[in-house]
Amino acid sequence: MAVPHSPRTDDWWRDAVIYQVYPRSFADGDGDGTGDLAGVRARLPYLAELGVDAVWFTPWYASPMVDGGYDVSDYRTIDPAFGTLAEAEKLIEEAAELGIRIIVDIVPNHVSDRHPWFRAALEAGPGSPERELFHFRPGRGENGELPPNDWPSQFSGPTWTRVPDGEWYLHLFTPEQPDLNWAHPAVRQEHEEILRFWFQRGVAGVRIDSAALLVKDPALADFEEGVDPHPYIDQDELHDIYRSWRAIADEYGAVFVGEVWLPDAERFARYLRPDELHTAFNFNFLTCPWEPDRLRRAIDDTLAEHAPVGAPATWVLCNHDVTRTVTRYGRADTSFDFATKAFGTPTDLRLGTRRARAAALLTLALPGSVYLYQGEELGLPEAEVPLDRIQDPMHFRSGGVDPGRDGCRIPLPWNQDAPWCGFGAGAEPWLPQPADWAGYAVDRQSAEPESMLRLYQEALRMRRAVAGFGDGPMTWLPADNGVLAFARTHGLVCVVNLSGRPAGLPPHRTLLLASGPLGADGLLPPDTAVWLRT
Numbered sequence: 187m188a189v190p191h192s193p194r195t196d197d198w199w200r201d202a203v204i205y206q207v208y209p210r211s212f213a214d215g216d217g218d219g220t221g222d223l224a225g226v227r228a229r230l231p232y233l234a235e236l237g238v239d240a241v242w243f244t245p246w247y248a249s250p251m252v253d254g255g256y257d258v259s260d261y262r263t264i265d266p267a268f269g270t271l272a273e274a275e276k277l278i279e280e281a282a283e284l285g286i287r288i289i290v291d292i293v294p295n296h297v298s299d300r301h302p303w304f305r306a307a308l309e310a311g312p313g314s315p316e317r318e319l320f321h322f323r324p325g326r327g328e329n330g331e332l333p334p335n336d337w338p339s340q341f342s343g344p345t346w347t348r349v350p351d352g353e354w355y356l357h358l359f360t361p362e363q364p365d366l367n368w369a370h371p372a373v374r375q376e377h378e379e380i381l382r383f384w385f386q387r388g389v390a391g392v393r394i395d396s397a398a399l400l401v402k403d404p405a406l407a408d409f410e411e412g413v414d415p416h417p418y419i420d421q422d423e424l425h426d427i428y429r430s431w432r433a434i435a436d437e438y439g440a441v442f443v444g445e446v447w448l449p450d451a452e453r454f455a456r457y458l459r460p461d462e463l464h465t466a467f468n469f470n471f472l473t474c475p476w477e478p479d480r481l482r483r484a485i486d487d488t489l490a491e492h493a494p495v496g497a498p499a500t501w502v503l504c505n506h507d508v509t510r511t512v513t514r515y516g517r518a519d520t521s522f523d524f525a526t527k528a529f530g531t532p533t534d535l536r537l538g539t540r541r542a543r544a545a546a547l548l549t550l551a552l553p554g555s556v557y558l559y560q561g562e563e564l565g566l567p568e569a570e571v572p573l574d575r576i577q578d579p580m581h582f583r584s585g586g587v588d589p590g591r592d593g594c595r596i597p598l599p600w601n602q603d604a605p606w607c608g609f610g611a612g613a614e615p616w617l618p619q620p621a622d623w624a625g626y627a628v629d630r631q632s633a634e635p636e637s638m639l640r641l642y643q644e645a646l647r648m649r650r651a652v653a654g655f656g657d658g659p660m661t662w663l664p665a666d667n668g669v670l671a672f673a674r675t676h677g678l679v680c681v682v683n684l685s686g687r688p689a690g691l692p693p694h695r696t697l698l699l700a701s702g703p704l705g706a707d708g709l710l711p712p713d714t715a716v717w718l719r720t
Contacts, residue, residue, distance in 0.1 A: 199391065199441045199464055199555060200498040201656030202239035203646055204289065206559045208506045209246050209268050210254070210616060211597040217612025221597060223269035225610070227277050229600075230284055232628065236563060237646030240287035242393055242443075244506055246274065250300055252362040253579055254506070254595070256395060257298040261380045278388045287390035289443070294377050295396045296363040304364050312353050319373060320364050321356035322349075323406065336408050337418065340396070343583040356406075358399060358418065360579050368400045374427065378434060385438035392435070397444035397457070397466070400424060420453055428462040435464075443467065443500065451491040458497035465555065468500045472508065475521035476541050476713075478668050478684040485552065489660075492554075498657050499554035503545055504562055510594045513568035515541035524580075529570065529589050537713070539565050543641055543701035544682055544715035548670070550645050551680035551717060553660050558642075561598055564626045565638035568593040575618055592617055602627035641701065648699060648717070654678030663692065669710075673720075682715040694718035 215224025245255035248263040278288045310316035323334040333346035346354040347361040356365045366373050401421035441464040448454040457463050474484040488499045503511045516538025571592045578590030597615040601608030602624040631637035649655040654676035665671040668685025683689045688709035696719040
């Protein structure tokens, strides 16, 4: 039985470990092959034993699931495949009893094409008030046969779709995800009411999907590469929206984390000013290759970006959109880029696993908060989904070139000897599990002292119990080429060997934790990390 831990009552989000749940693939409680809230509730003791402070759910709302739930048709209803609103409220309550906070996902840039607003807009016709909630425009060309502009899509394919009456509507993602018009006061009011709806039900925070895309250039001007301001990314009007959201969150003591992909550090930091978002995801570190100089620069840049506004950094190795860490670190190119994803990329999983173990200790020792994607604590690799089972629209909109994101969304293995590795007791999972998935099962790894799961459990326990971790200062230490070493407070030191040869350790009093065995001579092997007390 899991022992509840006392949740922090201060600025817990500044150094929390937050576990990401992709509901369709976490645990299936009703046996229909799709993960659900019943499955999560049954596994809450596992999350408490793992030692996380909060759980972030990707969208659990009513949705046609064209884009994995990011096409929302009703923000106040749980999708029937996942459960009910009453069950979500019970989950929030039960998690709180175990000292775990709940963070939900809001998708403000767009809705589903089955959302009541969009259905009404299609029925109302050109020039109607209903269409003003979206971006409907006449087309260009002699008969309006060309799209209103040439904006590139966030997925492959076009960004405009023509409806039978001749007008076009904007969708930066799939046609089933029409973009909202954030210049309309009703759109702002609706989302503020949605925030209150969930804060009143006890959620501790909100993750904001595509947080920099909401506001569009009213002229809908054509896209020009390298010309600022961008017509739909990082528009200045966004900050007024988030200031109003922050005032609502402060009423409830809730927090925000924004999905903000921006190359400009100064522009990025604006979203983290004290009256806007509390935190934002750190994609510089997420996409960085397993190279010492690049990692050190990513860490330095991240801390420098956050320092002017006093916001804590966030660290993440993987999420529901990117190649899993074990696989990425086992490839010749250890960086991540959507444009370079391909089928059949050679991977050394033993090497990738060794590096992922070291990266776990590196990440958890850095100042700030950490996001842990489900299955990373099990060392799950990326799966190659058979072509006839792929569901991700990124694959289809790329003409079959992009393998999509299904490979990091495979249902989790819980019991090595159970059907479907214990994910559920009934139907086959919605995505197929690889044949070797039982080797990664929770029950098997729980019994293996050197497993990835046991490493994460001990690291999270120590991060909570040992002084020096979490938010606060860090100082780089002298180290051999290819080695990263830094000190935190209370004599805590982290050393990571990214070189191709064994490295010496600094003088220390205690070896707290190692990602792998040290050499017989006490040297730190390649692709290994340690926590020391000096």
